[in-house]
Amino acid sequence: MMFKTKERKTKSIGKLKKECLLLLSKYVRLRDCLRTTGTLTHCKCISCMRLIDYKTAQAGHLVDRRHSATLFNLVNVNAQCPRCNIFLDGNILQYRRALIALYGEEAVNELEDMATEIKHFTVDELLNLKEEFTQKIKELESNY
Numbered sequence: 001m002m003f004k005t006k007e008r009k010t011k012s013i014g015k016l017k018k019e020c021l022l023l024l025s026k027y028v029r030l031r032d033c034l035r036t037t038g039t040l041t042h043c044k045c046i047s048c049m050r051l052i053d054y055k056t057a058q059a060g061h062l063v064d065r066r067h068s069a070t071l072f073n074l075v076n077v078n079a080q081c082p083r084c085n086i087f088l089d090g091n092i093l094q095y096r097r098a099l100i101a102l103y104g105e106e107a108v109n110e111l112e113d114m115a116t117e118i119k120h121f122t123v124d125e126l127l128n129l130k131e132e133f134t135q136k137i138k139e140l141e142s143n144y
Contacts, residue, residue: 016126017071023133024072025059030140032057032079040144046078046098047091060085062095062111069117072129075103076111 033043033054041054060080063070070076078099084091099108 011123011127013121013123013126016123016130017121020072020126020129020133021059023130023137024077027133027136027140028059028074028077029054029057029079030137034140034144036079040141043079045081045084047080047084047088047094049098050081050083052079052081056082058082058085060090060095062090062092062099062108063115064090067115067117068119068121069114070111071119073111073114075099075107 029043030040032046033040036044037051042051043054043057044050045052045057046060057079058081059077061070061076062078063073063076065071078095080090080095084095096108099111
């Protein structure tokens with residue numbers, strides 16, 4: 001991918017990660033709204049299956065965000081209600097069970113194994129992720 005030289009030079013890794021996380025959150029919430037309710041306004045929490053508003057939903061990670069290798073993994077990130085994500089520390093047991101039902105136990109085991117890897121993102125990788133998530137969001141919104 002070709003990026004503007006100015007954008008490549010002026011954006012720090014930290015700032016780009018934050019931008020990517022915001023786009024990831026929007027994409028995951030939209031994806032899960034469509035997957036669970038067929039609308040772009042409401043979704044079900046991956047852990048407790050409660051119906052939640054798109055704006056209230058959070059992008060919860062099964063493998064904690066501090067593990068950089070799984071930070072942007074789309075299997076690892078799913079819509080959660082604030083109660084499960086924050087107050088129940090992710091409601092991990094129910095989250096894991098739901099992921100196994102969605103993707104299979106092997107995919108979840110692979111995800112958990114990835115947590116031991118160390119990943120250092122480059123500016124170009126983050127710019128690519130930013131572009132990828134932006135495109136995925138546009139596709140979901142235009143296909144709805």
